[in-house]
Amino acid sequence: MIIKTVDNVQDAVKGVKDGMTFMLGGFGLCGIPENAISELVRLNLKNLTCISNNAGVDDFGLGQLLHKKQIDKMVSSYVGENAIFEKQMLSGELDVELIPQGTLAARCQAAQQGFPAIYTPAGYGTEVAQGKETREFDGKMYVLEEAFKADFAFVKAWKGDKAGNLIFKGTARNFNPAMCGSAKITVAEVEELVEPGELDPNHIHIPGIFVQRIFQGKDYEKRIEQRTVRTK
């Protein structure tokens, strides 16, 4: 067994530098690596490229990094919830590459699994495909999309063990599994860190081989963006 634990978020993000490319898990504010984001804000790193499906909201998630103008470029599929983002993008202050959500997941997974690129039908005939190689298979057109290259992947899981094995909960799983092992270093934060052997190997979603550092996260806010309920 290989132990991957680090004591705290400071040790977990060791090696991060200005100008790096980060992958960050989460869909909206669901399943985001809250502890890692707070530390990146505290370190005040600059000129970052962030690959993440969304950009948080104005005062939470990646919105905090945007607010301090730490991000030069975002690669996302949907940014509608963030007014600061839209303002920085329309003014040209922030470079934004908007790509289809499935393509985002596939480019993460390609990096994880050793594919240099993948063909997808998404975006064919649209501005997303401009300048990219296209090819016909069985009468249908596809766009060649390259695997991401990133320095760090920051992911959040529900439970993990010290060997780096991860289990996710509900729809907080989203992009986190495909980002594990997709960057040079994968940092996992978990709500509950347990001893090896405590998690049933049948229930592991991501094996520890894809994770370099794991730590017990704290003070999770788990903010809800749209609280929708029905009455009894």
Add this chain to the structure above:
Amino acid sequence: MLDKNGIAKRIAKEVKDGYYVNLGIGIPTLVANFVRDDIQVEFQSENGILGMGPFPFEGEEDADLINAGKQTITALPGASFFDSALSFGMIRGQHVDLTILGAMEVAENGDIANWKIPGKMVKGMGGAMDLVASAENIIVAMMHTNKAGDSKLLKRCSLPLTGVGCVTKIVSNLAVLEVTKDGFKLLERAPGVSVEEIQAATEGKLIVEGEIPEMQLN
């Protein structure tokens, strides 16, 4: 003329027994409220759930359980969770039977635009480009005209495209139309709406063959 719930109600009749269905944000989300309860249907939300249920009761919201619109939801018996890569795998792999989404513009050749207004609004395409490029059965829920009264059913889309030649059917506040190789074929009129009114609100080629029936909503 239909309101948003009316459009959702009419689209719900397109949902058949045994279908896996992906609902987009906005009017499409309302469709779930009107699907017959004597058929078996599962709703997929691309952020990672099959078997999506209604909103939770107050106090039972779970931050780890949301739909693609970031709304709190529930999971029905038989539901499953999965990651984004597998979710779009089931979409690209055409395992989802029906996709219902909104649009800013649809062209008579089936092109759709719904993600960007250059210089004004850029929210992103989310999963829409993957859905329209992959699904075989795509129904668009939309208003026939914009607030200024201009048609949104066009000869050619003016906005950046989401997908090409992909829309199969449109349910608007005025009509049900099928997208054919020759243009928009009028299938049904909304209650109280005439063929002439639909013609006047449609910029793209409208095909009217024979008597056009009024929609049956119940």
